[in-house]
Amino acid sequence: QQTGTTASSGTRPGWPSDRVRPFENSVFRIEHPDNWQAYGQGDVAATITPDRGMVDDGQGNRALAYGVIVNMYELRADSYYRQQLQPEGYGQSSGQSLEDATNRLIEELRRSNQGMRIIRSPESVRVDGERALSTDLSNESPLGGRETDWLVTVPRPEGLLFFVFVAPDGDFQSYNHTFRVMLDSVRFR
Helix, strand or coil: CCCCCCCCCCCCCCCCCCCEEEEECCCEEEEEECCEEEEEECCCEEEEEECCCEEECCCCCEEECCEEEEEEECCCCCHHHHHHHCHHHCCCCCCCCHHHHHHHHHHHHHHHCCCCEEEEEEEEEEECCEEEEEEEEEEECCCCCEEEEEEEEEEECCEEEEEEEEEEHHHHHHHHHHHHHHHHCCEEC
């Protein structure tokens, strides 16, 4: 049951179903509520959202208010750099650590979202057995007010895979369980 919501009932999506269905592409598989839609973009990128989860941002663009965006952040094209993101590359004195790569991604996200700020620093988590980082961000919601953006980053051979789980601040706790179930369902190819 939703409590403390910030969205009006006309814009709030229906509650996430407990039944799930898979979305998969060339990099990962994830389960999501069966009343949500998954839209793949290219080989990696995806948006998974409930009905009414995408809204007009007031400038004629569609913006995510509820759901998750998945994409790949490529820091550099050279293979040495990518190798440093691999689990065996952690702790090496040269190259890009998961922490450094995540910080660069956050900087990039903040450049395109001027109101974004870190509300909880990166912490280690596991995604399909792989080391990952979890960071809580706050941003301006396209619905007005603030939203919580839960960023999870995982090194992959292709680059830094990232998930951004999004909901308005007043609704985030209600969606948190669904988001965690989705993240726990991730399996890499």
